[in-house]
Amino acid sequence: MTIILPSAQRKIYTVTQLNRETSLLLGEHFLAILVEGEISNLSTPASGHIYFSLKDANAQIRCAMFKNMRRRFGFRPENGKQVIVKAQVSLYEPRGDYQLIVEQIEEAGDGALRRAFDALKLKLSMEGLFDAANKLSLPTLPNTIGVITSPTGAAIRDILTVLRRRFAAVPVIVYPVAVQGDNARHEIARAIDTANKQALCDVLILSRGGGSLEDLWAFNEEIVARAIFASDIPIITGVGHETDFTIADFVADLRAPTPSAAAEHAVPDQQTWLTQFVYLESRLHQLLQRKLNQSRQSLDWLLKRLQQQHPGQKLTRNMQRMDELESRLHQAMHVRLRQHAQLLEAKTAKLWQHIPSVAINSHKQRQRYLSERLNSAIRHRLEQLNQRLLNAGQTLNAVSPLATLNRGYSITSHLPSGKIITSTEQLKAGDIVQTRLAQGQITSQIKTIE
Template structure:
């Protein structure tokens, strides 16, 4: 070994390598996929950037993260501005990241969210500023590519649903650098001409990058400034663009946009038929009511006719004359009847006749009373004799005289009707035709 050759320590070598890297590369932009991402409690980020053949360690310190609008994750494709450096303690070659942005689709989505939030804050998405779609437009404007599938789908739907409405096509590029300018210019042209009642802004499906013209701010502001209602039918149902949020109505597809622009001719004609039937029915009811009213007025007029009134009054006069004659005859007959009745009453209440009548009545009642008293006395005597005989026949004493006796329990006074009513040693009182006997039960013999 030549003693004149310099010998580096590990620390010196790593330090010198770090200086050379920093001096040679200055700031570099590197694109790669994030992997092995970690965010310890210090707030710094540590990860690797890789492509198909290699990877490099990266560090992004907390102070540099504040300017970012997102937090990366494993699998994200990013572009970083970084200093090429070397971590001396381990001798690891690394990038110290100063700035990071999403690459490809991720960058577009970040731009999408930024513009969306900006326009949302300005109120361009508010429902209060959106215009209503006319039920039947006088003429429809379509802003789309003249050669794409979207225009074919839109015209097919319009022809099927309501072919009577004419269509004006404003051909534009829907993809590429010139698309945003052509679309915004077409919106301004349609408003300047004022020949349509509604505009359909449409294109078929595609990637976020394919649809990007409809996420440009100039297009969004042209839609918001349109005095003609705009229906957006861009991409497929899952695709959302800034134009969808600003438009007066968002349809999931170009075909759906066409369906929203016009009603169904069949349903519309059916509605006309329904209204025609209702109108005819209402007219029939009105005619019926007016005919009934006319009949009533005609009858009322007839009743108010002078000849009719004279006829009714003449009939009324005849009726009153007949009633007067009848009332006079009735009054005369009643007076005659009352006179005869009073004369009869006067004759009936003369004193001589009444005295004679009362004497005859008194003699009659005296004879009836004497006969009734005699008959009553005889009847009472007969009844008394019969009752006495009956009482003697049913009297217990008469039964006792024939040899029978009445037996009672001395303690309770209950009459003994059966040997089962007493027990041995009971005291019994036996009544005979003459006298009573008190006995003690020694033995009971049932039947």
């Protein structure tokens, strides 16, 4: 059964009214919304406005962006680009088309992230966070290495494998952090700060495996960049693959293309060090051997000098000198005595030539006088010579072997020749020697010679 209401009780819309009220209703309910989708059917008429469709896998909607809004953004729309638009929901009344009036447009996904990356990179570069003068030097051989990464990822396994292979003796401290997600940036920054406060490590490795720009975004956060810059411990980054660059790489003291490469830079190759140690050991041995040879030559020279200055050599020379002086003394005495004897004979002969008794008596007195003078001169000369001999004897006694004997030394001579023995080369087994001591002497037969 069909009921038709009277005209007065029914509200009948015209198409224009319906579209207008629908447009108002949509505009009031969706005042400013964000919609993500892919651009298609892009049209850019001479008016400067832009018309396109925004679609996803299951639906699409028409969009319009007017010229005055377009001038405010440098983004250039293209078919196939994934974008995010800020728009009002509207209805194009003449055709009844449901559409979006776009106020803002930006690339979605990597595009937006790339712009944020470039903006932060420029900002931090202007502040000097990338300057080489601010970068710390890496230790040649760290005492301890800190690794800031996910404890379950492939990066930590690669890093530990390389560190064990290159220098297994260096201990490693792992600071586990999330390397992806909203909280990753805070965990990474806290781990860097914790490592600096503990001061247990000489170098830090900040790392994770490869991924998209969005996956690596935690390493492009400003809080992480500033934590790296504030670190007093040098930091090596190994984030993603060789072609991946993050803000953390620019701030770090050294950027490695991969986690494994970061581990390579953190420690030296133990085989290279071992080779260097072997070389240094060989050089040290050579230098020590050369020094020993030089010292041995110097010792031989000093021994020769010592032998030349030995008291025995000086005693021998003094004894020879004493014998020489004694011989000269005897010669001088004999010469003087002969001279006086000859003089006496000459005067005696002359006396006999003058026989008168007065002359004889006078000559006798003269003779007695001269004889007394002669005797006095001889005695005086003998006293002088005796005093010289006494002095020479005292001097000789000071350097005499006998004095040396009193200090525990002895003098050994060969029998029957009496030659003083100064070397074993003068002896052979069976020889008889006589050894003079401070008190007495002993006679020995040589049994063995060393």
